[in-house]
Amino acid sequence: MFTALLIEQLLNGLQLGLMLFLMAAGLTLIFGVMGLINLAHGSLYMIGAFACATVAAATGSFWIGLIASLTAAAGVGAIIEVAVIRRLYDRDHLDQVLATFALILILSEGSRWLFGSFPLYLDIPPVLQGAVPLPGGGQYQLYRLAIIGVGIAVAAGLYMLISKTRLGMRIRAGESDREMIGALGVDIGTLYTVVFALGAALAGLAGALVGALQSVQVGMGEPVLILAFVVIVIGGIGSIKGALVGAVIVGVVDTMGRFLLPSLLALTMPASQATTIGAALASMLIYVVMALILAFRPSGLFAAQS
Amino acid sequence: MNRILAASLLGLSLATSSLAHAEPVKIGVITTLSGGGAGLGIDMRDAFTLAIKQSGNKDVELVIEDDAQKPELAVQIAEKMIQGDKVDLMTGIIWSNLAMAVVPNTVAQDVIYLSPNAGPSALAGANCNPNYFNVAYQNDNFHEAMGQYANKDYKNAFILAPNYPAGKDALTGFKRYYKGALSGEIYTQVGQTDYAAEIAQIRASGADSVYFFLPGGMGIAFMKQYAQSGVNIPVMGPGFSFSQDVLPAIGDAALGVKNSATWSKDLDNEANKQFVEAFKAEYKRLPSIYAAQSWDTANLILAALSKASVKDKDAFRTALKAADFKSVRGEFAFNNNNHPIQNIYVREVVKEADGVLTNKIIATAFEDHKDAYAEKCSM
Numbered sequence: 001m002f003t004a005l006l007i008e009q010l011l012n013g014l015q016l017g018l019m020l021f022l023m024a025a026g027l028t029l030i031f032g033v034m035g036l037i038n039l040a041h042g043s044l045y046m047i048g049a050f051a052c053a054t055v056a057a058a059t060g061s062f063w064i065g066l067i068a069s070l071t072a073a074a075g076v077g078a079i080i081e082v083a084v085i086r087r088l089y090d091r092d093h094l095d096q097v098l099a100t101f102a103l104i105l106i107l108s109e110g111s112r113w114l115f116g117s118f119p120l121y122l123d124i125p126p127v128l129q130g131a132v133p134l135p136g137g138g139q140y141q142l143y144r145l146a147i148i149g150v151g152i153a154v155a156a157g158l159y160m161l162i163s164k165t166r167l168g169m170r171i172r173a174g175e176s177d178r179e180m181i182g183a184l185g186v187d188i189g190t191l192y193t194v195v196f197a198l199g200a201a202l203a204g205l206a207g208a209l210v211g212a213l214q215s216v217q218v219g220m221g222e223p224v225l226i227l228a229f230v231v232i233v234i235g236g237i238g239s240i241k242g243a244l245v246g247a248v249i250v251g252v253v254d255t256m257g258r259f260l261l262p263s264l265l266a267l268t269m270p271a272s273q274a275t276t277i278g279a280a281l282a283s284m285l286i287y288v289v290m291a292l293i294l295a296f297r298p299s300g301l302f303a304a305q306s
Numbered sequence: 307m308n309r310i311l312a313a314s315l316l317g318l319s320l321a322t323s324s325l326a327h328a329e330p331v332k333i334g335v336i337t338t339l340s341g342g343g344a345g346l347g348i349d350m351r352d353a354f355t356l357a358i359k360q361s362g363n364k365d366v367e368l369v370i371e372d373d374a375q376k377p378e379l380a381v382q383i384a385e386k387m388i389q390g391d392k393v394d395l396m397t398g399i400i401w402s403n404l405a406m407a408v409v410p411n412t413v414a415q416d417v418i419y420l421s422p423n424a425g426p427s428a429l430a431g432a433n434c435n436p437n438y439f440n441v442a443y444q445n446d447n448f449h450e451a452m453g454q455y456a457n458k459d460y461k462n463a464f465i466l467a468p469n470y471p472a473g474k475d476a477l478t479g480f481k482r483y484y485k486g487a488l489s490g491e492i493y494t495q496v497g498q499t500d501y502a503a504e505i506a507q508i509r510a511s512g513a514d515s516v517y518f519f520l521p522g523g524m525g526i527a528f529m530k531q532y533a534q535s536g537v538n539i540p541v542m543g544p545g546f547s548f549s550q551d552v553l554p555a556i557g558d559a560a561l562g563v564k565n566s567a568t569w570s571k572d573l574d575n576e577a578n579k580q581f582v583e584a585f586k587a588e589y590k591r592l593p594s595i596y597a598a599q600s601w602d603t604a605n606l607i608l609a610a611l612s613k614a615s616v617k618d619k620d621a622f623r624t625a626l627k628a629a630d631f632k633s634v635r636g637e638f639a640f641n642n643n644n645h646p647i648q649n650i651y652v653r654e655v656v657k658e659a660d661g662v663l664t665n666k667i668i669a670t671a672f673e674d675h676k677d678a679y680a681e682k683c684s685m
Contacts, residue, residue, distance in 0.1 A: 005510045012502040117344040119555035131536045214499040215526035219341040279493035
C-alpha cells in the first residue's frame with residue numbers, strides 16, 4: 001500500500017511541477033528575450049481561468065472554454081504588451097516591477113468588476129473524469145494525468161519551436177543580441193509582441209487547466225506566481241530547460257515534503273506536535289532547496305548567458 | 307439686556323436640540339474585500355451596511371477599509387481608525403490570525419471591538435477583555451458540534467485544517483467531543499489550493515469519515531478535488547466549508563454533506579425571515595453565515611445605542627452585554643467572557659427546486675452551548 005501511495009504522491013508532484021512549468025516557461029521566455037520582469041503573469045493565469053469558466057458555463061463545453069482561455073490570455077497579453085510593456089524595455093527593473101504590479105491591481109479589480117467577488121464554477125470535462133489504476137493497487141485521477149501530458153507536450157513543442165523554427169531562431173537571437181537582430185531587419189516590435197502573447201497564452205492554459213481543480217476567483221494567480229518565480233530562479237533565469245527541471249524539482253519537493261515530513265517527525269515526537277511542525281517545515285522546504293541550489297549555483301541550474 | 311436674553315435663549319434651545327439628537331457614532335469596519343477571501347468579507351460588509359440602512363439610524367457613520375487578508379495591513383488600518391478617524395467601535399475582521407493581530411491592541415486602547423466572525427481561543431479564556439465582544443462564536447464551537455454528531459455514525463475519522471489559529475482551534479474542538487479513533491490528522495498551508503497529496507493520504511488511511519475545516523477558496527478546491535478523485539469516504543465539515551458563498555463554486559459535489567452551524571437560511575424565527583428576505587431583495591443572492599453574524603452584530607450595536615451613549619463606555623458595555631436584540635439565530639445571550647451562548651445545529655446540503663444549492667437544518671447538536679474557555683476568564 002505504501003508503494004502505491006508513494007507512486008501516487010510522485011505523480012502528484014510531477015503534475016504540480018508541470019503545471020508550474022506552464023507558468024514558468026512564459027515567465028522565463030519573456031525575461032530571456034525582453035529582459036522584463038513580468039509580475040502580471042499571474043493575472044494572465046487568472047484571465048485564462050475566468051475565460052474558461054465563463055465560456056464553459058455559457059456553452060456547456062470545457063473544450064471551447066479552453067480555446068477561449070488561450071485566446072483571451074494571448075489577446076490580453078498582446079494588448080498589455082503594446083499598451084504598457086513596450087515602454088518598459090529600456091527602463092530599470094524597478095520601473096518594470098512597479099508597472100507590472102500596477103497591472104496586477106488593475107486586472108484583479110477589473111475581473112472583480114466584471115465577474116464579482118464570488119468564485120466561479122468550472123468542472124473537469126466528462127471524458128477526463130474518473131481514475132486509472134496504478135501498479136501496486138493505487139489509482140490516479142485521469143485529469144491530473146492529462147495535465148502531466150499537456151505539460152510534456154508543451155515542453156516538447158517549445159523545444160521544437162525554439163530550436164527548429166525561424167521564429168525560434170529569432171527568439172534565440174533576441175536573447176543574445178537585440179540591437180543586432182534589429183539591425184539585420186527583423187521587426188523586433190512584432191517579435192516581442194508575439195513572444196509576450198505566447199507566454200501569456202501558456203499562463204492562460206495553466207489557469208484554465210487548474211481552474212477545473214480549484215476555485216476560479218480573483219487573486220488566484222499570485223500564489224502560483226511566487227512558485228513560478230522560485231522555479232525560474234532555481235532553473236536559471238531565461239532558460240526553458242531550467243524552467244522544466246526547476247518546476248519538476250519544486251513540484252516533487254513540495255508534495256513529498258507535505259506528505260513525508262509530518263510522518264517522519266512523528267517517529268521522534270507526539271503526533272499532534274509532529275503534524276504542526278511538519279506542516280510548518282513543509283511550507284518552507286522549497287525555499288530551503290532554492291537557497292541550497294543558489295549557494296552552489298548562484299545563477300541557477302541552467303543559467304542562460306547574460 | 308434683551309439681546310443677552312435672546313442670546314441665552316438661543317443657546318439653551320441649541321443645547322436642548324443637541325440633546326434630542328443622539329451624538330454621531332463612528333464604527334470602523336476592517337474586513338477582507340480583495341483577494342481570495344473577499345467573498346466572506348463582502349457578505350459581512352453588505353449585511354452590516356444593510357442592517358444600518360434599514361434601521362434608519364442617521365447617526366451611525368461607517369468607516370470601511372479592506373485588509374486584503376493581511377495581518378500587517380489590518381494592524382495599520384486599525385491604528386489609523388483609532389488615532390486618525392477616532393472611531394467609537396470597531397468590527398469586521400473575518401480571519402483569526404488578523405483578529406489576533408488587531409484585537410488585543412485595540413481593546414487595550416479602550417476601544418470596543420465586536421467580532422462578527424473570528425473567535426480565537428486565545429481571546430476567550432484568561433485573556434478575555436471587557437472591551438471585546440464576540441457576536442459570532444468561539445472558534446471551537448462549530449467543530450465541537452460536528453465532533454458530537456460524528457459519534458453517531460463514525461469510529462475512525464481523518465481530520466484536516468489549515469495551519470493557523472482557527473485551524474488549530476477547529477481540530478481541538480472536534481477532538482473535544484469526538485470519541486472515536488483518528489486515522490490521520492493534517493495541517494495544510496493557509497491559502498493552499500492543491501490537495502492531491504492530502505487526498506492520497508486520506509485514501510490510503512482506511513478512515514471511515516473525513517472532517518475538514520477549510521474556509522473560502524481552500525474548501526472549494528478541496529471539495530472539488532475530493533469529489534473528482536473518486537475517494538468515496540463520507541465528508542463532514544463546519545458550516546464554513548459549505549456556506550452559501552462557496553456552494554455554487556463547489557457544485558453538486560457538496561450534495562448531502564452534513565455540516566454544523568449556528569445559523570441556517572431555514573431557521574424558523576421572525577428576525578431570520580426578515581433578514582433573508584431583505585438580503586435577497588437588496589443583493590439578489592442568498593446570505594451566507596458570515597452575513598447572518600454580521601447582521602446580528604449591527605443589530606446588537608443598534609440596540610445598545612438606543613439604551614446608552616457610546617461615549618459612556620461602562621453604560622454602553624452593559625447595554626451590549628444585555629444582548630437585547632432580535633437575533634437571526636433565535637435565542638442569544640453573552641457568557642461571562644462576552645462570547646455567545648447559543649444553539650448549534652447540524653445542516654445538510656440540499657438542492658432547492660430552482661437548482662440553487664443551500665443548507666437545511668436536520669438536527670440540533672447542542673442547546674445553549676457555551677465555549678470551553680469561559681471558566682478561565684475572570685470577568
